[in-house]
Amino acid sequence: MRELNIGPASEFDDPGRKIIAFDGVEVGVFKLGDAFTAYFNHCPHMGGPACQGKIIAKVDEAIAPDRTSKGMIFSKTQTNMVCPWHGYEFDIRTGVHPGNARMRLRPVKVHLSTDGDVIVTLPDARERPAA
């Protein structure tokens, strides 16, 4: 494993991200609120660059108590990244597809240093997703 300092946390927007390429591996590092998460830039669907797409709130459907639909609304609690190849969405906090819990991005360890830098722990080559 290797630790990689990708810069100060203060450089990130909220929500925001950096996608880094290092030693043949690509990792998307995301900030949402106070939390940092990181994933391999590899969509479990077909291997697309999942971390390089749009960041957008999940779409929900508002259902009234009488079970009638009141239309589509943006979630106030869930923000997704969208794989630009085919539109697969993944919750930035969990890496999980909103409609298929088995479809999930592979997480990468990330933490903040005492200096406020974002540190990514890159696994060895054999633990990385195949192309």
Place this chain on the structure above:
Amino acid sequence: MLERTPQQFRELQEITIKSDTRDILAHATKQAESFEDYFLVDIDAHVTETQFWNEILACIDNDVIRQMAHGQQLRPGQGATALLNTVPGMSYQHVYGRIPHQAALAEVVEEPGAHHFTTLARRSMDALGLDYQIVFPTPMLTLGMHPQDEIEAAISGGYNRWLIERILPEDDRLKGMLYLPFNSPDACVELVEKYAAEPAIIGFTVTSTRNKPVHHNNYMRLYSLIEESGKPLAFHSGFNWSDPSFLQLNRFISMHAISFVHYSLIHMTNWIINGLPERFPKLKLLWVESGLAWIPYLMQRLDHEYQMRTCEAPMLKRLPSEYMRDMFYTSQPLEKSNLKILQCTMEAFNADTQLLYASDWPHWDFDPPSSITMLPFLADQAKRNILGLNAARLFGLEVKRTRPRAADVLASRPGVS
């Protein structure tokens, strides 16, 4: 063992409509490193012809219709859709901006001496690892629903001329299928007579989104000519939200999931039940862009009913499924959420010899070649057949490597790891 590293990393950027095709598809290029020795043919890729609409309109022979088009273009916002029956405000394929390459390929193109589209096509071929790519139009896929037959005929004439004279001569890796204005059988015959011998035209296309019975006697002369040419006839499916049944569907996903298959089911059924395989035994048929799951459904359903109602299909000498097994199919969009079902589906129509890989690039539900190479139940030879050798057999393409090495494509892109 944890190692702290001081090395520099590179930052990758968000993919937008301005991203270079080779960067969008960089991961597909990495995948292509694992099948460098395969011969690859993409049967179904698309040009967004409205991006070059002025060039195509200029190729329309009829000067009245050409003037109509130019007159239409005076209206703000109609420069790229003049005469077309598309509904631009409902082109939802890109999932409201979530899939940028479907919204637009607005990348920088500065290659001197090449048409803008040729450059885009070369980038996609190089990035996906393709030796040949067959070009189909996009908004024109719904032209069969145009209420004015003469407009379909005029536009298709302009498009065919543009493709044959302007695009295909630029790169031997690009091939075309002649668009047939199927609502005007005589115009189809004229086009086939004019262009059938063009080397870069390797077949003929009927866009399936239309309400024309393929067994009508008006088409027999056309099918005879195509059969004589030795080149295949393709039915390329599409969607049509205006169909009365589909007007009940309130979301694009619902309509899109059903509409492509709907038209393939209708045209295939008419083709089989009216005995066209017996009337044109040497005519090679290819079914494009409906996925595969509809094939075993229709095989079973038609076999079941045919054996009870044989008197309604007196031309047939075999089961409907046997005729369907003689035909060819393209792979995209490959349904693969259940691999057992996909395996059975492929066995049902002898995919090893009858299936042809298609990417559908740059559309939103495109399949890279890895959609085939990653299938665990296919033997290596079957993968090679599907990805290129079946196409070489059907279209008479020379099996030769024309693409650069994947590693070289990646090395030419500084923004790719």
